[in-house]
Amino acid sequence: MTASYLRRVKVAEVERVASRIKRFRLVDVENKPLSEFSGGSHVTVCMRAQDRVIRNPYSLMGCPSDTSSYQISVLKVDNSRGGSQFMHDNVVVGTELEISEPLNLFPPAKLARKHILVAGGIGITPFMSMMSELDALGSDFELHYGVRSAAEGAFCKLLEARYGSRIRLYLQDQDQMVPLERILSNQRLGAHMYVCGPKPMIDWALRTATLAGWPDESIHSEQFNAPPIGKPFVVKLARSRREITVGGHQSILEALEQNGIDAPFLCRGGACGQCETEVSGCDGFIEHNDHYLSEAEKASGRKIMICVSRISGDAVTLDL
Amino acid sequence: MLVSGIKSRPVYPGLSPDPNARRNLIVCDRAGAEAVVELVARAGEDFVKRASVILVADDASSEEAAALQKKLDPVHVEVACSLDAAIAQLREILSGASMGLRLYAAGSEPLIGSVVQAGAENFIDPLSVRTEHRGSLMRRVQCVHCKGMTENVVTNPVKCAHCGLLLLVRDHYSRRLAAFQGVCINAEDPSDSPEPKVEFQ
DSSP, X not given: OOGGGOEEEEEEEEEEEETTEEEEEEEETTOOOOOOOOTTEEEEEEEEOSSSEEEEEEEOOSOTTOOSOEEEEEEOOTTSOSHHHHHHHHOOTXXXXXXXXXXXXXXXXXXXXXXXXXXXXXXXXXXXXXXXXXXXXXXXXXXXXXXXXXXXXXXXXXXXXXXXXXXXEEEGGGTOOOOHHHHHTTOBTTEEEEEESXXXXXXXXXXXXXXXXXXXXXXXXXXXXOOOOOOOEEEEETTTTEEEEEOTTOOHHHHHHHTTOOOOOSSSSSSSOTTEEEEEEEEEEEEOOOSSSOHHHHHHTSEEETTTOEEEEEEEEEOO | OOOOOOTTXXXXXXXXXXXXXXXXXXXXXXXXXHHHHHHHHHSOHHHHHTEEEEEEOTTSOHHHHHHHHHHHTTSEXXXXXXXXXXXXXXXXXXXXXXXXXXXXXXXXXXXXXXXXXXXXXTTOOGGGXXXXXXXXXXXXXXXXXXXXXXXXXXXXXXXXXTTOOEEEEEEEEETTTTEEXXXXXXXXXXXXOOOOEEOOO
16 A cells, blocks of 8 residues: 555566457566465556556456466556556566555355356456466356457457366357356356456346346456546645645546555555545535445445545545 | 354344345244245235245144244245254255245244355355344354253353353354354353353343
8 A cells, every 4th residue: 555565576578469458477576476366366557657657456367376477468448547558558578567466356255156257358357367266276167258359359269278168258249248147047056156347247247147136145246447537626635734636637546646645545446445535525526436335325425435536526625 | 241242143134025036935933924924015926926935833833833824825835843844944945946046034043043054055145145033032052162052042151951061152153053152151160150141032
């Protein structure tokens, strides 16, 4: 959460694995062993762009027990705030970056009888390490992986070679859809479903599982929201009596960090809840972009997740 | 005498229907049956069609059991003569069941605990079981010394039915064993025997 937790790494390998996706292999700058992690973990990558610092969470894709290097994959997103573009355009073999220690918000359920993994596009990334772990444990799993086209799908051949019939691919350009309703029917007790991908796909999968009578405890999802772009506004800090301007391309958290304020965070994607902050006053409306706060909490206007949410209006006062 | 704030102490939020479940399997005792009657009254027709009840009738006469069956009509009710018989029947059903089955338990804590335990043995997350406590507060207690179970405990302390030690009944609960933990209350001075008081009526 502070600079001391960051590890310096350098890029050892860059590979274009699909038309808009690059895979990066990261090693410690002094070639020290990295931490072991658990399947489904991610790290936050800190990028020092020209005028600002960007921190994005990326899932670790390698084997969890391999401490020689970490692998991440980055989808180039147009009209984004620049993290993925920075990784694609500025990061090459030898580039140094800083990363956080691994954190897992998406672990497989250890007591499950069977694991059904549902991935869409770049949502494949957390499942790469998860499958590695499940395979080593001899656990029963299957992956249903939807991609736009063969050219846009990452790791399809590798996955099929490694896991054979446990991998099912669905090509959107050939009108192949994941037949989720059928997949979820007639599963024995003890099956768990995991979904990662674009928000509409996650919502659809969660709804499908709920309508199939699956309990919430057997349904898992992970999604990192990038902080959306908006208009600048002012954050007033009630306790430290400071006023900070949040730029249109910045999150509140990033603006605080730029001004030397050490606010708590973990995932930076509206998922973990670590950066939950009390709102003491708001001159405008809070645009809640997280999927952590409950609907009631969002409606109360008393809490904000500063990593992804912003306000439409002039100023917000936070209990910081 | 109870140490409060022990996190393993289960909480029972109350029964609510899962409108999407393919099958609703409900286990209750005589007191819990009242909660099931309320659940059925609240739930829709689809829920009723997909629901069945295992009623533990060990403390009910056959007339009382028949009256409860009638109150729960049109839901299918199987009457079990004991909790053990009901749990054996439940295990049999769960061993061949599919996802989409929703488990419910209503009644005493030993009943709820046994249902949650049988569910967990068949891969159902304890939090997925919808539970409501009704009736007696009696507890199943495991003696942490001899590991023997003492059933239907209403006093604190209580004498272990197996090794005879006088046990302080704690809120410390084991989901795996479906029992509260009992710890010897007078280990240092066996002559010091606090009078058992009825705490779990």
